[in-house]
Amino acid sequence: MRRHTMWVAMVLVFVGATTGLFAAGQQEGMEEASGPVELELWTFQEIHIAFYERMAELWNEQHPDRQVVINGTAYPYGDMHNNLLVALQSGTGAPDIVDIEISRFPNYLRGNVQLRSMNDYVDPVRDDFVEARFDIYTKDGNVYGLPFHVGLTVMYYNTEIMDAAGVDIDSIDTWDDYIAAGHQVVDNTDAWMTTVEATEQWSFWPLVTERKSNFFGSDGSVQLDNQTNIEVLEMLNDMVRTEGIARTAPGGFHHAEEYYGFMADGGAASIWMPLWYMGRFTDYMSDLSGKIAIRPLPRFTPDGFRSAGMGGTGTAVPTQGDHVELAAEFLAFAKLSEEGNILLWEELGFDPPRKSVWTSDALAQENKYTDFFTNGTEIFRQMLPLTEEIHPVNMTTQIPDAITLIQTEVMPSVLSEGSATPAEALRRAADQLRQ
Amino acid sequence: MPALSRPFKNQRYVPYVFVLPFVLSAGLFFVYPVIQTIIMSFQEIAPGLREFVGLDNYRRLANPRFYTALRNSFVYTFLTIAVLIPVPMVLAVLLNSARSGAGRSAFTVLRGMLFLPALMSVVVVGTVFRLMFASSESAIANTVAQLLGFPPTEWLLAGPTTAMVLLVLVATWRWTGINIIYFLAGLQQIPNELYESAELDGANAFQKFRRITVPLLRPVTVFVLTISVFGGFAMFEESFVLWGPTSPGNVGLTMVKYIYQQGFQSAQMGLGSAVGITLLAIVFLVSLALLKLTGFFRQGDE
Known part of the structure; x- marks a missing residue:
């Protein structure tokens, strides 16, 4: 019997080393019931993280019993999209919320879409948005990504x-x-x-x-x-x-x-x-x-x-996450609410996709853009008519x-x-x- | 005797125990991925979807971009070999002549310096080259061009020939040193007596190089040739850092970059796998042909 000890020991070392990794990975998924929920977020733009963190502060003020913490990571553009593709194809490893750049977005709409449809949040406010900016992240009537900007x-x-x-x-x-x-x-x-x-x-x-x-x-x-x-x-x-x-x-x-x-x-x-x-x-x-x-x-x-609506990043919620519903609700709050759309301009300098905020005072405040361009604080009031002159882009x-x-x-x-x-x-x- | 030595009493097991780590790691990191890639090359793969599509992916290889990638990879491999074998060989011989006597300290310093580029990250090297050959008039390459009376050029956008020259230049800068080290090691194996007797017969330096050095360096040359073939066909990073994932006119499109483009940028992992398997077959055949040609398989002809 004892001559097998060596064999058994070696096999155990290898098996232990590999399964140990998986075991550690699985335990991460188990969350404490109390305390803020950590939402993992991937992006390829460092500055986007600051936007989500500010929206998380606002969310936590309004939802004292459902606190969230954004755990954002900015990866290089190619790496992030490749990792996400592999995660969605293999069914494991995707974050709770992810920014997907428009020219890559169709890749994630192939096959059986592994992203959560955002229709339940989009439909009530759809008319107030530049519709063409939802269309680019839509497949079979389901909106899977929420836009950052009109890209006018x-x-x-x-x-x-x-x-x-x-x-x-x-x-x-x-x-x-x-x-x-x-x-x-x-x-x-x-x-x-x-x-x-x-x-x-x-x-x-x-x-x-x-x-x-x-x-x-x-x-x-x-x-x-x-x-x-x-x-x-x-x-x-x-x-x-x-x-x-x-x-x-x-x-x-x-x-x-x-x-x-x-x-x-x-x-x-x-x-x-x-x-x-x-x-x-x-x-x-x-x-x-x-x-x-x-x-x-x-x-x-x-x-x-x-004009035309160009470029863009659609933010999506992969269905394999541990907090899909919470992540979706938070994302809708960040991207669809008026506060969120105002912050898109203030924090990121984007032309927000929600039309009603274009005439708000918040978008007529002085900042580094109004100082730079000769249009001054009138940029949005002057450009508002153009939001009706945007032909939808067919994304395939x-x-x-x-x-x-x-x-x-x-x-x-x-x-x-x-x-x-x-x-x-x-x-x-x-x-x-x-x- | 302690307990540990007991299993080794049975000699039958010993070899298996010693090769086990290699077999396991090769299985995990080589055999399994290769088999998976072969399977994937017959599949259509999308998030939440994997289905067999027969030879579809291979059929789709008949397109201009694949041919461009194939041509670029072959030309690049050929040119790097054409440069990176003769040049380091001659440099190694020159360097070797300084090995003893007054040149010794120079030899050590030079050898170290030549090795340095190989240690640098290709990303750093590529970025430095990208900046040197930037379009602006103040970039180094354009400054030199203007000093010589040529107009400034947009080097990276100047078409396929310039692009290939740039790629080979990066490879030359990076690998000359390491190939010199290989040849220096080979030169040490050549007994000095051969040169001495050749001198007695009145051979000049070129004749000694041609008749003694080159033939006796053959094992090293074959080795360098083989790794150059692998390195040439596997080239990706140099092109990636110079142009990014796409290059104008596909001047930097190599086989591996085509895998990246199709597999990741366009999420066609099945097609990407088919390119990968094709590349594997090509490298295998080319290496086999070269080894046969150089007489590597002939027995005992040293």
């Missing part, structure tokens, strides 16, 4: 350059006006009229949406190469090549270090990006303080839209791949290499998606 896309004008060129920015109504103004800028100043992203989608996508087009139909069919989208890309291409009023963004995209330096130096007279881009101006291009005016996008047709499970194709093939081949016409590049990408 606007034109940022450098008034110093526009004045030097003799252009009245309020006279720009259509894209034709914009291109004509662009020639005035290029002829009379050293600056370009604008920059176009050659390695990302933020120049292209908003204009597609503004023209009420989409990359995919609502049935999921590939529309990337439809006539409207080709025309939009042709317009961008013409601005760069034939009109000569735009250049590709230094560094390739509007979040590149090179771009910030170029723009802060007065390199271009305007740029179209969503309202959440305000923070990039205040943080990375502070030299431009007092010079930037925010206006609606030019229109394509006299009765066309003047192929959106992540479509964006990858736009970033790596469509934009570079048309704008930087010139190796394909807009129609060719879009068709090639669409064919890959149809495969």
Whole structure:
């Protein structure tokens, strides 16, 4: 018998080492009945955690018997989304609440969705929100993610350059006006009229949406190469090549270090990006303080839209958590309540998706954004009409791949290499998606 | 005798006990994942869903992005081998000649310095290279270019050729030192008498290198070649830190990056697994062919 001791001992060591880990993991799930409940939160933006913590303070004031503590962790963008994917596929390890970036969100809507439907909280207040911002996180009528912002896309004008060129920015109504103004800028100043992203989608996508087009139909069919989208890309291409009023963004995209330096130096007279881009101006291009005016996008047709809702992060509650109902109620409080929407602006500088707060005094208070932009405290009152001019974006499970194709093939081949016409590049990408 | 030694009286068990840790860890960290990956490559995988789809994932590999990844990986592997075997070999021979006599302290310092890049995190290296080759006019590469009378360039966006040169440059900077160490170890095995008798026969330095050093370094060369093939096809981080997960025109798209793109960014883990299995097969075949070509399997021909 004793000669087996060695064997048994070794097997025990290995079994013990591995199961010990699992046992420790399981015990974490057991909560004390009393005391505040700890909600684990994952995000990829450090600053989001501060928002949730402030909302937890408000929640705890209103719910003395159901205290919560936010245990927030900010992971790098890729890591967080990959870990969440693995957690939802394996059925273990997901947090109670998680921020999911829009271009990755469709990945989590594949298969049997492992997120809690938020309809019971969304339905009572749905009319007060920009509906298109729920649609992007919806599958089969269930809203799975709550938005941070409208992502209202606007034109940022450098008034110093526009004045030097003799252009009245309020006279720009259509894209034709914009291109004509662009020639005035290029002829009379050293600056370009604008920059176009050659390695990302933020120049292209908003204009597609503004023209009420989409990359995919609502049935999921590939529309990337439809006539409207080709025309939009042709317009961008013409601005760069034939009109000569735009250049590709230094560094390739509007979040590149090179771009910030170029723009802060007065390199271009305007740029179209969503309202959440305000923070990039205040943080990375502070030299431009007092010079930037925010206006609606030019229109394509006299009765066309003047904006688009772009980007976004949907916050979701995975169903495998230990506190699904509490997490959902807290999340709804944070993202759907008026207090929460006001804090989205105050804490994060986002244009809140709840329309009723846009006219509130809270959004007309002075802060670093109202100091920076020439619109002052009027930003929201001026932009409010645009919330009615947002065409919904059809999100399908192929959106992540479509964006990858736009970033790596469509934009570079048309704008930087010139190796394909807009129609060719879009068709090639669409064919890959149809495969 | 104490009790512990008793099991060892039965010699039958001893070998099994000693290989057990390896078998267990190989099973847990190698065999199990490989088998799982093979299974997954025949499945469609989504949150809360796993179903077999036959050869669908492999069929979907017939697309331009996969071919680009395949081509980039082959070109990168070929170029790194073309640079990282001859250059370190020659440098090792030069360095070795300083090993004795007046150059000894220089030898020690140089050897240490050459080894340093291999110890650095690829993220740090990639970031430094990214900054050196940034688009701004004040970046180091552009400063040098301007001094030489060339216009500043957007290096990272300048197309596939520049991109490949940058990737090989990073690899060269990182691995030259470590390959020199391998060759130095090989040089020590060569008996000095061979060189002495060659000198007596009137051989010059090049002839000694060509006729003695290169043939006798063959085992080391084969080893470096093999790990370079693995390293070349497994390349991911260098491209990731230079461009991020996507690169304009797919200039930095390698096989492993394609796995990352499909498996994680687009949540197509089945397709990602199919790419992984294909990569495994390619690396296996390429290494086998190279080992056969270099005569590794021939017995007793040293």
